[in-house]
Amino acid sequence: MTTTHAFWLAGREATGEATFDVTNSYDGRLVGKVSVPTEAQVEEAVAAAYAVVDEFAATPAHVRAAALDHVSKRLAERSEEIAQLISAENGKPIKWARGEVGRAVSVFRFAAEEARRFNGGEAQRLDTEAGGVGRLALTRRIPKGVVLGIAPFNFPLNLSAHKVAPAIAVGAPIILKPAPSTPISSLVLGEILAETDLPAGSWSILTVPNDRMPALVQDERLPVISFTGSDKVGYAIQESVPHKHCTLELGGNAAAVVLPDWSSEEDLDWAATRIATFSNYQGGQSCISVQRVIADASVYDRLLPKIVAAVEAQVTGDPADDATDVGPLVDENAARRVEAWVDEAVAAGAKLLAGGKREGATYAPTVLTDLPADVTLARAEVFGPVLTVARADGEAEAFAAVNDSDFGLQAGVFTHDLQAAFRAHRALEVGGVIIGDVPSYRADQMPYGGAKRSGVGREGVKYAMDDYTYERVLVLTGLAL
DSSP states (O other), X not given: OOOEEOEEETTEEEOOSEEEEEEOTTTOOEEEEEXXXXXXXXXXXXXXXXXXXXXXXXXXXXXXHHHHHHHHHHHHHTHHHHHHHHHHHHOOOHHHHHHHHHHHHHHHHHHHHHHHHOOOOOEEEOTTSGGGTTOEEEEEEEEOSOEEEEOOSSSTTHHHHHHHHHHHHHTOOEEEEOOTTSOHHHHHHHHHHTTSOOOTTSEEEOOOOGGGHHHHHHOTTOOEEEEESOHHXXXXXXXXXXXXXXXXXXXXXXXXXXXXXXXXXXXHHHHHHHHHHHHHGGGGXXXXXXXXXXXXXXXXXXXXXXXXXXXXXXXXXXXXXXXXXXXXXXXXXXXXXXXXXXXXHHHTTOEEEEOOXXXXXXXXXXXXXXXXXXXXXXXXXXXXXXXXXXXXXSHHHHHHHHHSSSEESEEEEXXXXXXXXXXXHHHOOSSEEEETSOTXXXXXXXXXXXXXXXXXXXXXXXXXXXXXXXXXEEEEOSOOO
16 A cells, blocks of 8 residues: 655644645656645644744753754664655655765754854943943844745755754744655654654644645744745745745756866866766756856867766666666656757757757756857756856856856856966855866855845855844843953
8 A cells, every 4th residue: 555644743743634646757656645734734833833932942952952963863874765765756866865865964963063052142342432331242143933944856855954954953943845746755854853852833844735835935923934946936935025034045057167277188087077977966956956067168179078978978767776877857847848948959059969858757968069048048947967068268258158147056167276266256156166076066064055046045054043043132231341
């Protein structure tokens, strides 16, 4: 019999009146059925979270840290089981799914460490002016209230962890809404959270469909929204609740620049391998997967065939196979969209050097050159295994090409020149510049977020904790300082 997964309502398992199916996009098999909360159950979860705001904020740091440590350890103990589940519901190759679980283990460990040292403030003497004699200001960071975390399908466990772990670390109740196509790994996270001593009501995981998300977004008892997904949806959320605090981790159109000093055979082999791997990992369904390569004219002709060969060497197939590099997209509609964008580009004059074929939900790793500037692929986030390669005459032209985008999440710059690295850091309109590697590198403890239409705010455990809290000042009077 197929398992029906309960959702988590104020820390306990619950089922509603309806269910939906989660299927594997590679072979169409049923992975599991998931119960859907009723309107009354959603209201119960929100009310419980709102009621426990003060209690949770006052929870001792060691209690929150111990819960986070427990989650980290249990995720590690169940890592293979959870990786297999992510691969099944997401279509992600198993080797990348294992990496995702490992990252989630680290996120909860980082959060436990930060919870123990987080105070967010300092003591400040105010007697720098005569009116402040005998006064001392103390600052603490206070949770803003209940967090509504809206997670995407592409990293169903780790990007849920990036919302849940910082909220627990600061003592902010959280309601997590996982993506409908990949909710089961988040529900397993709920199983582990339920083993902790966190206050009842401090967390819920609600598997509501997307068309019921606006009601949660509008609820005044949820003053903080952390959303990861498309720029269209993210900015629609922000515009609908301008008085709320919104952290938006949105799209990208990530570029890798190869400067002229990155010119040895070893250099170019490394760049080509990294570019091929990280334009196609997760099926290209990552906001920082390599979509554009901008190579200096002095290395372009030597680099391009290396990239094509490395892309063609990517193994496409069953995500459950350890040898598979590239699995299916999340569903066949996503693959059809990628196919349409590539076909449009080729019809407009782009040259197809590899790939360009679809089979069901799987799209072959693809390389294009001579991309016209006015096609969809040149401006939008493809979110698929498609790479374009362009030539640039000099550093300034290369950096200008990176900035010629509505998005600005991260960029990679292949250079050995420290001065060029600092010039790139100053010039590139992105949230992160990765030197000597692709833009796809992310350490889960570093600040992560973008510029322009790539979002607002920063994730990374410590930075999300700052986002979920505000500074409150206490002034003490009459002290002998």
